[in-house]
Amino acid sequence: MDEEDEVTDIRAQVFHNTVREYIIFLLLFLLLYLGSYAVIVRFRRRDREDLYSSDDDEILVYRISLWLCTFSLAVAVGAALLLPISIASNEVLLLYPNSYYVKWLNSSLIQGLWNQIFLFSNLSLFVFLPFAYLFTESSGFFGHKKGIVARAYETFTVFSLLAFVVLGLAYVLSALFDSEKSGILSFLNLSSVHLPFLYSCVSFLGVLFLLVCTPFGFVRLFGVVGQVLVKPHLLRDVNEEYQAFHLEEASVKRKLENLYANAQLQGAGSNHSNGWASQAGLANLYQRKTVNGTLSEQAMLHERLRELEAERKELDKLRSSSAFQRNFVYPLAMLLLLFLTGITLLLVLQNTLELLIGIKALPLSTRQLTLGITSLSKLGPIGAALEVCIIFYLAATSTVGLYTMPFMRHIKPEKRKTSLSQLIFNCALVLILSSALPLLSRILGISNFDLLGDYGAIEWLGNFQIVLLYNLIFGTTTALCLVNKFTAAVRRELCARLVENYVFFTNYMSFIN
Template sequence: MEEYEDESDINEQIFHNNVREQIIFLLLFILLYLLSFATLCRFKRKGREDYFSTDEDEITVYRISTWLCSFSLAVSILAVLLLPISIVSNEVLVNYPNSYYIKWLNSSLIQGLWNYVFLFSNLSLFIALPFAYLFTESEGFFGHRKGLMARVYETFTVLTLLGLVVLGMTYVIAALIDKDKSSIQTILSFWTYYLPFLYSCISFFGVLMLLVCTPLGFVRLFDVVGQFLVKPQFLRDLNEEYFACALEEESLRRRFKQAQKTGKSYVDPAPMALESEVPIKDIDYELPTNLLRLKNGELQFGLGKRLKEIENRRSVLDKQRQTSSFRRNVVYPVAMLLLLGLTIIAVLLVVQNTLSLLIGIKALPISSKQFTLGVSSLSKLGLYGASLEILLIIYLIVTSSIGLYTAPCMKKFRPKPKSTPFSLVIGNCALLVVISSALPLLSKILGITNFDLLGDFGSIEWLGNFKIVLLYNLLFATASTLCVVNKFTAKVRRELYNRIMVFLDIKIEHPQSVSSTPPPSIQKCE
């Protein structure tokens, strides 16, 4: 009788723990979903053809697609937060093992969080986002009655055919890589073999993208911070820049009013420096470099765009002039030194990880054992080392995002507030899911953290390949070092190059005068 009561108590405890974990997951996901939905509402276009249509079916289609995109974006945010949440949970359990208020925090909760992220990432990439795109593009089969259900049938049909094509390509790629598992029986093991294999291929592609974006983000982050913080006064004269910008704004405003009155296709009077005219950047309509050649109303358009750009720059300079000397002379240098320090620490950790892999001190990032939460600290420095790991992981997240969206090839793909088409919204959500799913792998491959990859993340096969992991560390360290060195030495090298070219031009144009003219000391002696 006592054994039966003990067994019922254990089952009841397991049931309550499972219910508590599901409630925590639900509350966390609802919070992230609301944040994702607000973010999408900020960026998606409020166009007539998308959201203000008179067709109720069209409104329903875009509403459902928005929900699916919000779900995918919430999953990507949760994937980014996996390692920070896990590291913080481990350190809390290590420092407060007997606290009553953290009894709910255990290994099962963190393990379930990793499993849910892996599952939802697959659902977002292979079902939710493709369905959202096909649903918005569908019109119903030819010959059937138009309506919402006709678009649903067409979307499911096309999605099923697309899934069969992807499954066939996955089987072919898996057969080329691993011939031992390319049998007829393995075709049916889609959930246990092919889906993790397909996700590992996508995560490998995401890690390769991060290899390019993260070093680029190391450099671009300095420029982004410089736009929000005011540089010290000894590096730039804000008053001079402000008054020059104000004069240019007044001149453009006069030319714009004159062009509106006369309607002519030329500027009168002509600008003093024609070569100084530059095309307006970051607009869809490319303007010629010389405003004198604009015709048929393009003159007013060009002057208006240029005037708006100058007005924005003048307002920014005015705000920078009014900032305190403490922010200019203290906050800016401290921020730049902090960014430089984090970059150097990250590169040094990658170099240390590379040497440890070569010597054999450190194992490959593939998970070989079950990790137990709260046994010991992940760093030799304890809480401070774990805090440094979290700070570096967040730094990698920020730099990879900035490097991704500031790349030249991403200019047309970059979302803009209130003006992003829905197809680009879906594409950006898919890209963020791929990148965010690869961020835990990146941190583990580079040796930024010692936390094991839990769930199916740790069973990705290419993480056990020594050549791939070692080559990735070498390329990342080399690319990061070259980007940072090029950032801080570009102006010096450019100035040296200009001086050398000027000297060579003088020597080529006047070879006799340079070679035959004696030094002043010899002339004086003569």
């Protein structure tokens, strides 16, 4: 009886632990989903007929696609938070090992979180987002009755054909890389062969994206902070400059009024036989070029007026800002960015040297993790907090770098102006980058926390040449981008002075000869 009671107690404990974990997963997902929905509502377009359509089928299609898009964005945010949550959980268990309030935080919970995020990342990337895009673009096959059923039938048909093509390509590529996977059994083994291989390819693509976006984002983030925060005055009399711009703006407006009056008189003289010129005639008159250059002067005045208004608004922002914001917040933000960037470069350099010497192991790992045994940072909780800050910093820089790329100009979401298809594409990009963020942090040696679940089983993470080359390229490009950012003005001035001296020397020698 005692053995049966003990077995029953163990089963009850396992059941309660499982229920508790799924409740935590559900609450976390609901929080992420609500935040993602608020972001998507902020950016989605509201001036289209598909949102205010009277067709119930169209509204239902729009809502289903929007829900799938929101779900995928919530999964993307969860993937970006995997490493910070895991590192913080390990340090909390170290600080409070016997606390009653953190007993729910255990290795099983963190392991399950990694597995759930990996599963939903695959579903979102290969099922939900393609289905949402195809569903919004579908209209039903020709000859069938229009409606939601016809659109769903077309979507499932096109999606099945697309899935067959993608899985066929995955089978061919996996057979090329590994001859053991070329049999018929591996072709039919979808869950353990093709999907992990596809996700491995997508994660590699995401890591390559981060290799381009993150160094560029390091530089661009300094400009973004400079635009958001107010810079110190530094020997500038802002009030005097504001008054000067205000007077010049009034002078330019007065000149434009005089030109407008002269154009009215010219229009009235040329149309004396037909009465006064109409307003449309005057507008056409402004757009035509004349011999005396009056209209070109007007265009120059308009351009100067726009420049003065922009500069006056900037000066007004400087005048209204507090001394604390100008002299403390802006320098502190710049120093913080420099500190985080410098620490990141040092960690990458240290990781590269340790890989070359053989001290550091490759990020490929499939072992089980036990939280609360030892700190993964040499500095303890402070080092772990610094690692979390650097991971968030990498996420911010990669996002800024992605959306400042030239090819993202037509895809970048705008507030209340982004169509549903653009939202789906942006969610796919964010999901790819956020899923690759734990891999990036582990490859660069930002954290020693092992990749759990199927994340640590990605095969290319065990390739020494790829990992070492990635560290070298990342460190080199980041250093070059920062050097170019902070020395560009000096180099331009030096080049201008050298050219000026060369021209002067050439003219002087020609004058002597």
